[in-house]
Amino acid sequence: MAESKKEQAPNNGAGTRRRGDVLENAILQAAWDELETTGYNRLTMEAVAVRAQTNKTAVYRRWPNKAQLIIAALIKFAPKPSLEAADMGDLRTDVLTFLQGIFKPLQAIGAETIHGLMSEYPGKEHPMSKPLPPRSEDALFAAMKAIVGNAEKRGELQPDRLPERVISLPVDLLRYEMLTTHGSVSEDIVVQIVDELFLPLVKAVAQAE
Amino acid sequence: MAESKKEQAPNNGAGTRRRGDVLENAILQAAWDELETTGYNRLTMEAVAVRAQTNKTAVYRRWPNKAQLIIAALIKFAPKPSLEAADMGDLRTDVLTFLQGIFKPLQAIGAETIHGLMSEYPGKEHPMSKPLPPRSEDALFAAMKAIVGNAEKRGELQPDRLPERVISLPVDLLRYEMLTTHGSVSEDIVVQIVDELFLPLVKAVAQAE
DNA sequence: AGAGTACGGTACGTACCGTACCTTATATGA
DNA sequence: TCATATAAGGTACGGTACGTACCGTACTCT
DSSP states (O other), rough: GGGGGGGGOSSSSSSSOOOOHHHHHHHHHHHHHHHHHHTTOOOOHHHHHHHHHHOHHHHTTTTHHHHHHHHHHHHHSSSOOOOOOSSSSHHHHHHHHHHHHHHHHHHHHHHHHHHHHHHHHOOOOOOSSSSSGGGGHHHHHHHHHHHHHHHHHHHOOOOOOOOOOHHHHHHHHHHHHHEEEESOOOOHHHHHIIIIHHHHHHHHHHBBO | OOOGGSSSSOOSSSOOOOHHHHHHHHHHEEEEEHHHOOOOOOOOOHHHHTTSSSHHHHHTTTTTSSHHHHHHHHHHOOOOOOOOOSSSSSSHHHHHHHHHHHHHHHHOOOOHHHHHHHOOOOOOOOOSOSOOGGGGHHHHHHHHHHHHHHHHHSSSSSHHHHHHOHHHHHHHHHHHHHHHHHOOOOHHHHHHHHIIIIHHHHHHHHOOO
16 A cells, blocks of 8 residues: 555665665766767766666756766776886886877777866866866876886986976877877877887987987 | 837947848957857857847858857957968077967967867868868968978978977977966966977987087 | 655756747849 | 848747756665
């Protein structure tokens, strides 16, 4: 009798109403799925709610807008590059493997999403969780510094000769290419960046004899 | 009597209804003004129409969406960099003056607008008038090639030694910085790019003895 | 058991989009 | 000079998405 109100429990027969982390994860998962199938621009809060089998209210209770929601979804579900600096014996190999390792993760997020986020994001008055952090806090930059540090320890480079701009050059250019190339970026861009730009530069500035 | 319908001619007393290029320019001017005061995201077609003292219909008759309208406004009103390669006697001066010349125009457009355009722009199936053209058609790249060519003629560089990536490096990095730096980019980034990256690279690869 | 919390669900007001429709001014040329 | 086509002015609409309010109801916790 009292059960008649349930009208065929809408989910599985077990505990019906999700809460807290369970619901939060379901929403983030839905946002990530929606992002992959629909793309950032056409993604709507309502579609995310529907896919998560909940409603907009539950979404807005947690994230105030689309940008914040998607950032949270990226943090949780986007493929993360390995940030441990490979240490294989020479600088070229280390940088190449590192860049190749971040290539696919960057590509998985996609230019449309980045542009959308950076376009919509408040920026001012919002010093938290930006899509692209300043260089000093950038994990990819830190990884490159570690790689260069290893090469210095091995004696490949004279210490402290490389300006920050040189160290960040490969990651910056890779990101630039991802942002501005509609369609897919060929993976050999990584090799070009290393062999035509980074290594000649290193050689000119700081290579030990 | 028949004049009573005019209700105090809303514009100047002279020819009332604008057409063709006059109206088109008024709309583009309004779009440009609106872009500068409101910003790309919050700019609406209706606001442009109101500022141009016309209505949405007249706008949509000419441009199918916001992105196209803004691109047209940029082409007409955005400050254009000088594309003639300076030829002052040495490569460093030429590249510096060139980069400094494109600095302000790039900054005038602004990251928000570029991100918005690149986010909304169809891209696929639309091979026309992209915000960022491919390198081969990029006017800034062509200018850099001319500058390098001048240096080769002077004997500063050995001819045909510089890969395209080296030539486009300064412009690419400058654009990257403009796109990813919220707030204002300091102008000495230009000097850094030239002195820490481009010139050492040129020296390493192609400088004549 | 009771009380607070947070989800489910709906409905609403707002904003903007893009289009349809009609009226009216202007350019053109027969 | 008048007729006609064109394009402007202007309004109104359907549609979509946003973000919020409200309320009933399940769940949690003590």
